[in-house]
Amino acid sequence: MFITDSIKYIGVNDHDIDLFEGQYVVPNGMSYNSYAIIDEKIAIMDTVDARFTHQWLDNIQNTLGARKPDYLVVQHMEPDHSANIFNFAKAYPDAKIVSSAKAFTMMKNFFGTDFAERQIVVGEGDTLSLGGRELTFVTAPMVHWPEVIVTYDSLDKVLFSADGFGKFGALDADEDWACEARRYYIGIVGKYGAQVQALLKKAAGLDISIICPLHGPVLNENLGYYLGLYNTWSSYQPEEEGIVIAYTSVYGNTKKAVLQLAEKLKENGCPKVVVNDLARCDMAEAVEDAFRYSKLVLATTTYNAEIFPFMREFINHLTERNFSNRTVALIENGSWAPLAAKVMRTMLEKCKNLIYTDTTVRIVSALNDESSAQLGALADELCKDYIAQSSENANKNDMTALFKIGYGLYVVTSNDGRKDNGLIVNTVTQVTNTPNRIAVTINKENYSHHVIKQTGMMNINCLTEDAPFSVFEAFGFVSGRNVDKFANCEPLRSDNGLVFLPRYINSFMSLKVEQYVDLDTHGMFICSVTEARVISDRETMTYSYYFENVKPKPDTEGKKGYVCTICGYVYEGDTLPEDFICPLCKHGAADFEEIK
16 A cells, blocks of 8 residues: 555554454454554554554565664554564564653553663654654543654655544455444544543644554545544534434334434434434444434333333443534333433433424323324424524524624625625624614625625624534634635525524524625624524524633643734744744734733
8 A cells, every 4th residue: 555655554454353352343354554654764553452563564574675674663462453563672682662651551461571771751742753753642542542653754745644534444344434424433432532632622733644554544535524523523513403212122113213303303303313212223323323423212101110121322432532512302101110211311411502402202101192293393303403404494584583693703704706605793783673684894804794795684693502613613713715605514504695503503593785894804784684583492602601601711831922813822942933824714923822
């Protein structure tokens, strides 16, 4: 496999394995990736599973020819990557072993030796010269073991990402990357989202052209797609709109209710309905679906004054992996004392930012008129936002949308004739109600001001309190003149042809500019309302809520340097260069303040 002129693949494919880590079904096998960096000196990046010792050593020999490696870099001590450290040490007695201090402690436990006479211990920011290039090491604790490091080759702009960006499946498997990478991430790394977020922030400061993971294919195209998915997964945000129904059924009555609900959801315009019978499906696939989509329905029977075992197992998987930021509905069945809804809700108490539907369906043995009506009400409640987003079924003259306006935060969308654009604003005001007039004030330096002044149209999207920081990064940190802010999504459109956000809003209004007021640094657009839709009943995000609960607090403890007031990026150093540009939000030195 060609990676670069100097980096060669020396890993192996495993088509004999049936269960990865003893629990995850891998019908297309696994790859155990290892790489050789060939320079004036040679570094081997990680080893492979114990069952492939000779194949791996042959790969090294065939790749290097008469040359011998100078270093073995051990990024991760899980045995599928570290099992051949001892065999490598015997085969190449002059080579040094490069790893973190915690990894050498683990080597002692695994092999009875920590290779003390051959150690090179590295930590955050340490480097290793191979002659023409320098490797930089970045600590990645709990992604997903505590000793993990990743390695950056600045010459070829390659990130060796350890288990990050890995997937199930051998390299010769013809399958979608995202599906098996998602199942791999959620199952293996899902608990450690905060640690992955920390690593992504470090990676944002690197110029990366290629990602070399320890499982799955080398990534060398469209890296923004993969980084974006990892950001979504590790921040526990829904990846797609849709409803997952996870159920257990003893005699078929709960299943009948679930299938009836699924049909009602489809009739109401739900973009995706996924139904999982937890007693029969792959549990890891069901967990993946719950994290993939925005809403979850749990349906089960009361069983021994508890819930059915497969549902208990499923919920345990969710809570163990920090299931968060979803809408959840409950359906319970019981013949004499239904308790399932109470038990499920109690089990989910440790999850953050779950919104429960007002409707909970109670079935007493079998569906009747009352419980069938509850299913209909639940379907309507779950699909309220989908109906509002539909061009055919929405109420487009719902002026209660104006009640959502406060001292909040909004995304103003527009279009310059070539691409859609979006901007965060906090100055939206209703100025009259007969007729309805709204004033929107925008800084003249923003590209949106220029576009709206030319086109005379905009949409105002009222953000809700569940909007993650990534929304503000996308619409507040970069200019639409240079960046296509909707490049990686399928936008929804109002009747004026402009985008409205598919998620994280409770309403939107389409506006036509009637008057413009020049306010020196800003311009005020006074507009009539041509369309207004209410999407949900969630609270509008206020400016203060954003700063208190959404904007990350910068980690400045023990650091000397400057912090970006926009996104929290920390520049460590005595002097901030005047031309410095923040690698995260792209704002200049003027938006940094010294760490006190």
